[in-house]
Amino acid sequence: MAEYVKPRGTADLLPVDTAEWQYLEAQARELFSLYQYREVRTPIFEHTEVFERGVGDTTDIVQKEMYTFRDRADRSITLRPEGTAGAVRAFVEQKQYGGPLPVKWFYYGPMFRYEKPQAGRFRQLHQYGVEVIGVDDPRVDAEVIELGHRFLSTVGVKSFRLEINSVGCSTCRVAHKEALLTHLAPVVQELCADCQSRYEKNPLRILDCKVDRDHPRVLTAPTITDSLCEDCRVHFAAVRAYLDDLDVPYVVNPIMVRGLDYYTRTAFEFMEDSIGAMSTILAGGRYNQLVAGFGGPDLPGVGFAGGMERLILARAANGERAEDGVQPFAFVLALGSAAKSPSVRLLQSLRATGIPADADYLGRSLKSQLKTADRLGARVAILLGDDEVLRGVATVRDLQTKEQRTVSLADVVAAVVAMRDPLVKAVDAERFPGNETNNQEGSQ
Ligand SMILES: [Zn+2]
Ligand SMILES: [Zn+2]
Incomplete structure (x- = not known):
């Protein structure tokens, strides 16, 4: 007998659950609109190249976690694993750079990643996010971070911490990569197989390796902060000063690297500990090379994304859960x-x-x-x-x-x-x- 069950890593949201989802979706829309972000809706599937280009073909997401398949015309299609690549692809394809800048967008919807399912982690996950394309002003970095802070506070997530860093630009990265290669050369053989290949392709990502991040040599690796160029140093100082103006508390984490390749300068993560180990609940940063990477003009961008499932867990840990408002009078x-x-x-x-x-x-x-x-x-x-x-x-x-x-x-x-x-x-x-x-x- 056939057994009809949902695929592993997916969830049925029954009416008793959807009230909470609708509450959070409404809160996000209301707050993002207040900050003058408008909604963009891009396809749930894209040509695979969009994510190879936009997420980076050395990332775990692209190498191991994508739902990629051939369609009936033998094109390689991928269910979107995140929202930024599609948004920036749309920005370029629809020539939004021809209108007033910056463009301020938000998005919300399902994403797909072939990961090992666990608490708060699904194969069909749901993310909300914002993107600001067209300005490099550090005030915008601060606005995006303050918006993330406001959103989490608004929906009742209490115990979170903001970590920020600058991951530099292509100039600083060359300097940092050199320093890193020299530093890690003596211990390459002790690192995991992934990191040995990262050493050749993208040594920066070794710092973020789940297996090796506690290796003594990795712990003492030179940080990107040590190699920032003058422009990046000034930009990062300004972001921090604006966050101070806005009373948004943060800690600088000089070893933070983002899991996605396209980030430049500002990177940030909101960590949250309501269900035990501190883990990321909302994260983002600046991506000044991505628009050009999609064949558009040389325009900077900055944004964040957050996961709904994780947010709901965090709210539940704080005793928060929206109730079904459907009731006959x-x-x-x-x-x-x-x-x-x-x-x-x-x-x-x-x-x-x-x-x-x-x-x-x-x-x-x-x-x-x-x-x-x-x-x-x-x-x-x-x-x-x-x-x-x-x-x-x-x-x-x-x-x-x-x-x-x-x-x-x-x-x-x-x-x-x-x-x-x-x-x-x-x-x-x-x-x-x-x-x-x-x-x-x-x-x-
Ligand atoms: Zn730089
Ligand atoms: Zn490793």
């Missing part, structure tokens, strides 16, 4: 066959007026229908029996006070609206104090 009970037709029309009218409403379709007893209304959290039950239908009325029962009255069918919706409006106003007054008068428009 009114519940219609049709008792007897003559009540069926008026009950569907009544439901339609309630909903048309904006009243969240539902009904029982199982034809059960009055008692069990009332129980259902209670369980769903309905405030009002509207009872329609054969008798009531004959008299053209309904019984409207307040499920909290247990008061009930008979109302003409034509007036039921108005009666329910009258019960609900004071509650809506009270909630609005709490959310937007001092703004009560404006809400009258919305409730008509």
Whole structure:
């Protein structure tokens, strides 16, 4: 017998889960819009070269973790493992450099990586991120970092730490690479197989190797900070000064290198420890060579990305979880066959007026229908029996006070609206104090 199960590393998000997702998605959209970032949506799959170019063909992501396949026309296609490469490809392909700069974008959606699944790590993962393309001003680096800081704080992640570094430019990297090769030459044979090949191709990434990062020679390796050119040194100092202006606390981590090849200058990671070992919850940096790498003009960029699954774990560890807001205000009970037709029309009218409403379709007893209304959290039950239908009325029962009255069918919706409006106003007054008068428009 075939067994139908989801692929390893994927998740079914049931309605009990999606409330939390929708909350975070709404928070991200609201905050990014406040900072004047607009949403971009690029394809979930791209030509494989986009990620080889944009992520770097020596990275773990490109070498080991991509979902790459041949399509029916034998083209190599890859499910996107991250968001920046596609965004920058789109920026160049759609000639966005011809308009006002900088371009400030945000994105959100599924990404795919063939990794070993574990807590907070999935093969279909979800990331939100921002990109600013077109300016090298360190104020923008600081803005992007402050936005990341604000977002995490806003959604209730409490115990995080910001680490920043400058990974320099191509000039500083040549100097740093030389220093690194000299330093590591005596111990190459002691490093893992990956690092032996990195020694030839991209020795910088040895510093980030999960196997070798505690090797004594790796621990004492010269940092990029020691090799920064004058321009990069000035830029990094300015980023730090602006972060101080913005009261964003950080620590400089001179050995931080990013897992993606395209970063230049500013690199940063928000680390978070709510579920034990400190791990990255949001990370980003500057990528001044990426736009040109995609055949566009020589324009700088800076951005960040964060993972939703990790964020949800961190919130859960802090006792935060958004609740399902889907709840009927009114519940219609049709008792007897003559009540069926008026009950569907009544439901339609309630909903048309904006009243969240539902009904029982199982034809059960009055008692069990009332129980259902209670369980769903309905405030009002509207009872329609054969008798009531004959008299053209309904019984409207307040499920909290247990008061009930008979109302003409034509007036039921108005009666329910009258019960609900004071509650809506009270909630609005709490959310937007001092703004009560404006809400009258919305409730008509
Ligand atoms: Zn430099
Ligand atoms: Zn290694």
